[in-house]
Amino acid sequence: MKQDITLNYTLGEGWLAPWLDGLREGKALASTCKECGNAHFPPLRACPTCRAPCDGWCALNGGASVVYRTTGADGDFAMVRFDGACGAAIANAQALPPDATRAILAPCRDAPPKLALIPEPET
């Protein structure tokens, strides 16, 4: 027997609204811990070190270093450490050259916005 379902969700962005707006604009917003001041990107609501609420936001410069990378039929993804953040993020790396060690956050107008990387501009 066949059964088709189409689901259209409306999701409240809540406390993550600043982070999602940042992805849309290509701005890396990290959540900051009330106690230790650590900046978490992607944002965490509670600091894993001191368990305190992360109720502030700070803008990172958007640059990131590639830690690990994987490619194949499932796509091209990297674990990257954004400058100024503690911890690392998982990002779409499709637009990066295979040997890239640096990248910047790409603005993304998709719905929902993607956490994706583009090459760092040459200086």
Place this chain on the structure above:
Amino acid sequence: MILVIGAAQTPFNRRRDGTGFRDWACEAFEAARAMAGIDRSDIDALIVASESDFFTLQLNPASVLAQDFGLNEAETLRVEGGGATGQLAVHAGVERILSGRARYVAVVGVDPSASALAGDSIRALYGYSFDFWTDGLAGVTATSLYALSWQAFAAEHRGTGDDLNAVTIKNRGNAMCNPHAHLPRQHTSEDFADSPMIAAPYCRLHCSPLSDGAAALILSAPDAAPDNRRNFAPQITGIGAASDLPGLGHRKAPGTFAAKTKAARRAFDMAGLSAAQIAVAEVYDAYAGAEMQAVTALGLAEDPLRTLRDGGFDADGGCPINLSGGLMGQGAPVGATGVGQTASCALLLEGRYHAGLQPDRPLGHALADTHGGVGTTCAVTVLSAGAVA
């Protein structure tokens, strides 16, 4: 201590025979109940392990399965914890008995993970099984996340592609003697060069399949077990669970399954045992490398990669890992996976496992291990041989 008086599973595979998840659940439940030798009316609670309503298209699946099983007045509960769903359901069943609320509990795991949806839909759904609001927004797949985690582990422990191949060859080779297995294969190292790359270094042969199937246990309070089972039934002596941050990048070491170590410690403490006393283990090998990451976290060998290379985890090794074939070889109907692992351990301890896989030496203690996410929601169960083993 809780007795496993019944343990059974259906074949794990891709069903093309027109049957559905309710049929498989009934088959596994009835086989476990027959082994236990108790009536339906004796069963106080039914715990159902099912990972996703997107697979079954049935919310509150425990209610319809209780009806199908003839458990009209039993307490029913559905448990979900990603890949750890089945093992968490076993724990919920154990706790029902330990708390005195039940004498007999049926734990049934089931999922139509292979046949219900097309591969692309499954991949899309599993994108929601990590933190949808962060990693999910990268569009990342399970295989890609596991590949990144393995890279971190391999960098620290000098893991190689040959190690990934060796796990696949071992587990699918074990599955050759398991009539319930989804992917019994005699692979050689040459097969891997032609296997399509999914997320480097993982090629398709390093990935477990999604399967259809069900598994069931009947758990009993020690003083309630039927006379013919009381002294022979294996015991669940320890349960432990723990969680890690869902985001790999937020962890101190993205290749280390730290929560699994905590879950195992809790289970070993409850059992009064150490990892060195485990004779056989069913370990969560969603991907070839994940087995080595898990074995390391569980403390089942001092130098796990060396032990793998030396054959210590083979069927005739010192501590066989995944005699069933594991997820790689036996298959993975997600909710049934952890229940099936525990069933395999119980049957091994009782000396009733498949011919060709049952070790010819007595087994004292066994361990079943699962996790959801990439080592995020971890659940470990320790079993010990019955009084007259």
